Amino acid sequence: MNLSSSFRAILFDLDGTLLQVDMRRYIPTYVQGLAATIADTVHQNAASRTLLELVHTLLQRDQGDQSNASWYLDRAARAFDMTPQRLADCFAGYFSRGLNALDPLMTPTPAARQLVRTCLAQGRQVVIATNPVFPQPVIASRLRRAGIDDLDLALVTTSDNSRRCKPNPDYFLDILSTLNLTANQCLMVGNDTGHDLAARQAGIATFLLDTWMIDRAGGNFICDYRGNHAALQLFLND
Numbered sequence: 001m002n003l004s005s006s007f008r009a010i011l012f013d014l015d016g017t018l019l020q021v022d023m024r025r026y027i028p029t030y031v032q033g034l035a036a037t038i039a040d041t042v043h044q045n046a047a048s049r050t051l052l053e054l055v056h057t058l059l060q061r062d063q064g065d066q067s068n069a070s071w072y073l074d075r076a077a078r079a080f081d082m083t084p085q086r087l088a089d090c091f092a093g094y095f096s097r098g099l100n101a102l103d104p105l106m107t108p109t110p111a112a113r114q115l116v117r118t119c120l121a122q123g124r125q126v127v128i129a130t131n132p133v134f135p136q137p138v139i140a141s142r143l144r145r146a147g148i149d150d151l152d153l154a155l156v157t158t159s160d161n162s163r164r165c166k167p168n169p170d171y172f173l174d175i176l177s178t179l180n181l182t183a184n185q186c187l188m189v190g191n192d193t194g195h196d197l198a199a200r201q202a203g204i205a206t207f208l209l210d211t212w213m214i215d216r217a218g219g220n221f222i223c224d225y226r227g228n229h230a231a232l233q234l235f236l237n238d
Contacts, residue, residue: 006187007124007185007186007187007205008124008125008181008185008186009124009125009126009127009154009179009181009185009186009187010119010124010125010126010127010186010187010189010236011127011129011172011175011186011187011188011189011199011204012115012116012126012127012128012129012189012190013129013130013131013188013189013190013191013192013195013196013209014128014129014130014139014142014143014146015130015131015142016190016191016192016209016212016213016214017189017190017191017196017209017212018109018112018115018116018128018146018148019106019107019108019109019112019142019145019146020106020107020108020109020212021105021106021107021142022105022106025105026102026105026106027052027055028048028052029101029102029105030102030134030138031048031051031052031055032044032048033094033098033099033101033102034047034048034051034091034094035047035048035051036094036098037090037091037093037094038080038082038087038090041080041082042080047080050076050079050080051076054072054075054076054079055072055133057075058071058072058133058159058165059131059133059165061164061165061168062164062168062170064163065163066163067159067160067161067162067163068132068133068159068160068162068163068164068165069135069158069159069160070084071163072133072159073087073088091135095135095137095138096137099137099138099141100141102141103141103145106142106145106146108145108146108147109146109229111229111230111232111233112146112147112148113146113147113148113151114233115229115232115233115236116148116151116153117151118233118236118237119236120151120152122236125154125155125179125181126151126152126153126154127153127154127155127156127157127175127179128143128148128153128155128156128157129157129166129172129175129188129190130142130156130157131157131165131166131195132157132158132159132161132162132164132165132171133159133165134158134159135158135159135160136156136158136159136160136161138158139156139158143156154179155175155178155179157171157175162174166192166195166196166198167194167195167198167201168198169198169199169201169202170202171198172188172198172199172201172202172204173202176202176204183202183203183204184203184205186199186204186205187204187205187206187207188204188205188206188207189206189207189209189232190206190207190208190209191208191209191210191211191212191213191214192213192214192216193208193213193214193215193216193217193221193223194214194215194216194217194221195214195216196208197217197221197222197223200222200223200224205224205225206223206224206225207223207224207225207226207227207232207235208221208223208225208226208227209227209228209229209232210226210227210228211228211229
């Protein structure tokens with residue numbers, strides 16, 4: 001296969017693909033950090049539960065033009081009887097001072113930087129198509145931890161610039177629209193059979209990275225290509 005004539009853009013998932021993250025600890029720790037910023041208004045445990053529930057609700061959101069970040073702030077502010085702006089100001093303090101506490105929950109993989117650099121050297125656009133439930137500062141900290149924050153990325157999806165989440169196929173269609181690409185010009189690389197392989201519903205070819213595979217589909221899935229990090233590197237070099 002001559003990949004050069006096939007794919008103009010490679011869409012990479014982040015967590016479990018370019019970065020090892022213990023999401024069972026990462027998300028609760030993250031929302032606890034957010035909740036601590038409003039502890040003078042809402043009991044921290046109660047705030048954490050509400051913020052965590054809203055993350056799960058956000059993942060199911062399937063309509064509306066409001067950004068994920070705006071939607072999340074509006075619902076959280078309503079739950080805490082605060083204005084969205086005041087809540088955003090509180091959260092900003094955590095984003096600027098508290099995110100380093102999440103670093104121990106993330107483990108870089110040496111393959112990540114080489115994979116992205118390979119794509120860029122081949123003249124392809126690289127998209128970090130991470131599920132956009134986190135705002136830009138949080139995603140930026142994960143890109144830094146993955147060792148790819150200084151590379152020339154065409155797009156990084158965050159809650160600020162996205163209005164859908166995986167596995168909604170509209171999430172992928174929004175990426176195509178933003179970059180003025182067609183589905184057959186793109187390849188989605190990810191480790192999650194439920195979230196990442198949903199790109200096929202938008203007509204995008206998929207590479208299931210099975211090094212740290214998450215099989216939400218219980219084995220009932222279809223991918224176009226499959227392999228570990230080394231196999232992906234060989235595939236990209238083809």
